[in-house]
Amino acid sequence: MRTRSRELCRLAMTVLQPGFEGTAPPDWLRRALAEGLGGAVLFTRNLAGPAQTAELVAAMREENPGVIVAVDEEGGAITRLEARTGSSWPGNLALGVADDVRATARVARQIGRMLGAADITMDYAPVVDVNADPRNPVIGVRSFGSDPERVRRHAVAWIEGLQGAGVAACAKHFPGHGDTVTDSHLALPEVRASREVLERRDLPPFRAAIKAGVRAIMCGHLLVPALDRSPVTLSRAVLTGLLREELGFGGLTVTDAIEMRAVAALQTPEEITVHALAAGADAICVGVSSPGGESVYALRDAIVSAVREGRVPEARLAEAAGRVLELARWHAEQAPARAAAARDADEGVGLKTATAALRVIGTPGRPMLRVAPLVVEMTTRPSQAVGRATAVGVGAAIGEIMPGTVVAEVAEGEDLPDLTDLRRPVVVVVRDATRHDWIQRLLARALEVRPDAVVVETGVPGTPAGAVYLATHGGSTVSARAAARRLTAIRTQEHA
Missing domain, CATH: 3.20.20.300 (Glycoside hydrolase, family 3, N-terminal domain)
Structure with a gap:
């Protein structure tokens, strides 16, 4: 027994x-x-x-x-x-x-x-x-x-x-x-x-x-x-x-x-x-x-x-x-x-594939980044599945390439920063905007002030907005860096 x-x-x-x-x-x-x-x-x-x-x-x-x-x-x-x-x-x-x-x-x-x-x-x-x-x-x-x-x-x-x-x-x-x-x-x-x-x-x-x-x-x-x-x-x-x-x-x-x-x-x-x-x-x-x-x-x-x-x-x-x-x-x-x-080892496949997943709608030749931008990141609470992961965001990834980039995080219930300095481009980063009314409201308000803004969606894309709309189809560090390279690479081509 x-x-x-x-x-x-x-x-x-x-x-x-x-x-x-x-x-x-x-x-x-x-x-x-x-x-x-x-x-x-x-x-x-x-x-x-x-x-x-x-x-x-x-x-x-x-x-x-x-x-x-x-x-x-x-x-x-x-x-x-x-x-x-x-x-x-x-x-x-x-x-x-x-x-x-x-x-x-x-x-x-x-x-x-x-x-x-x-x-x-x-x-x-x-x-x-x-x-x-x-x-x-x-x-x-x-x-x-x-x-x-x-x-x-x-x-x-x-x-x-x-x-x-x-x-x-x-x-x-x-x-x-x-x-x-x-x-x-x-x-x-x-x-x-x-x-x-x-x-x-x-x-x-x-x-x-x-x-x-x-x-x-x-x-x-x-x-x-x-x-x-x-x-x-x-x-x-x-x-x-x-x-x-x-x-x-x-x-x-x-x-x-x-x-x-x-x-x-x-x-x-x-x-x-x-x-x-x-x-x-x-x-x-x-x-x-x-x-x-x-x-x-x-x-x-x-x-x-x-x-x-x-x-x-x-x-x-x-x-x-x-x-x-x-x-x-x-x-x-x-x-x-x-x-x-x-x-x-095939570490380059991550960035290469993240880059292949980018989709851009708009006229990307003109309003892309020529000087360090103000990046407004509308942050949402991640699902519990995400846990404590802390990815490099699009703003930080742009900052790695363009020193002087300013990143402002805006959570639900908070106000937008001042967007009126026309000398500084504006990038608005959202995640799953279609699922969050507060993001949609703030995004619309931001585009009223800065219709020239670039909008980067890191979640499931919805209706395109902004002068340029870039969808990364994901919020990983490698996807953020792919987006940053895309936003700044066109600037390099224009100066060439």
Whole structure:
């Protein structure tokens, strides 16, 4: 009996993927890893640089060599390893607009190269949601676009690029988070599309990802009535019936973080964990753990109790743990691929692709920057998915090229700076202006005073405005620098 109890505890630990505090493994995490904890998630709070990240992962592997170390590294606005500088790689929308699948694969390979250098197992990427609603507050530029075929092609290229570098990809957020107007970090989004629309629009990228051999799929905290009245994370009809039996996915299914309000408002963490496992999830992502790890052990105990009570069949738990261990074996076998990727530096592809994604509307020859401008950046609070990432903004990027550039950040409820000095050009930088009434009002007021202003949209583009309208299709550091080079390069050509 004691042997069976220990085995159940170990299986239960195997399916958990918690986050933790600190830049070194805390004592509780080391103990849990030694007891079979199958995974852990890295966040910005854990990472201080490439050498420290590699040391952190190595310390975790000392306790459990097969631990699944996961991270959100999408490129664009969503970065953990480059959170202090902003991503060197354009995000998905920029890749979709550039529409060069070879470049997408190269970008993903370079992200894989960066993660592989730290021996990270899995990237919670790519986002393969079709951004069907431009009002979407959490997907937006994280999607390859609104065309299912384009999303499908670039999803496959991204997966092949990352996994070719020896790092597992995790396509998300199944069965599609693009047609929502609610952030699942805050509440439960509902996808009201019919099954026919889901088949035509949302599922093709996931089908293609499965065919391309994606190692993992993350389910979204979504309510999709056309599929089930239960949230996807807790739905056997979706996670087993649709994903496993109909789509034929045999890899690892992982939940989105269970502390997100979409599901946390409905059930306790323990009940979410048990129901998700029963529905067909294999790994439970837990972004926030208690300082001493008590919450992780509470989840373990809840799983063990559910098995003993018959709420989760022991075979289901063993199946889930087996998929975790299979991914660990795959990662170990990919050491030669990671070594090859380490020798394949292609850092210029980030700026090149970000530049290819720029779109300019207007008469760019005349009102472009001839002297250092005033840059007004209308800042919005980033979604919780972005975390603590701090990208170089367009104003700072222009300042790197043109000393004397003045940057004024304007938040909701604040006034515009003085724009009346006609000797200084004005650049107005916005993000997702169509989603924010206050940005639209201030932008209109700014253009009344300075109709010659250049407008730079770093989110999903809307109606063009300004003498020149430049869309970057993403808010990464590399996209900001691409925009700055474009704005100042024409100045150089005019002076030539």
